[in-house]
Amino acid sequence: MEDANLSVGYVAKRTGVKVSTLHFYEQKGLIRSWRNQGNQRRYKRDVLRRISVIKAAQRLGISLQSIHQTFLGMPNERTPDKKDWAQLSQRWQQQLDQQINSLTKLRDSLDGCIGCGCLSMQSCPIYNPEDALEIEGPGPVILDRKC
16 A cells, blocks of 8 residues: 555554554454565554544543544544544543542542442441342442443
8 A cells, every 4th residue: 555654653643653563453453454565564644633632531440441442433433633632632531530539439439338248347337238239240240330
């Protein structure tokens, strides 16, 4: 592909990620490279923006799986443009709001019963008498509840 002329080293340096990270992103289907006649990886210039979107989303706590699903929704596997970014960021803001609510709830309940079933804390009989939360599943079910 003629316009795929950026080397893996250049892309790594320009985006601030390791070459191994580029290979990982490629393995996960987040970016794409082509091979030149010497069988070396080459990237199109738009991979720089795509990696920047990945890094920004990761910094916000968005999982690679969620990023990948978002990219799958792009027509013809294209890189998100300004309009796409506005939509992505709005969707991710909603996810972040949910995470913030969950973390706030977690922070506020750290000193009390977490619903694990141990019944060893004095406050557990108040929150989880006779391990009534067992029916909700294993582990700290109070902490695992969605906001």
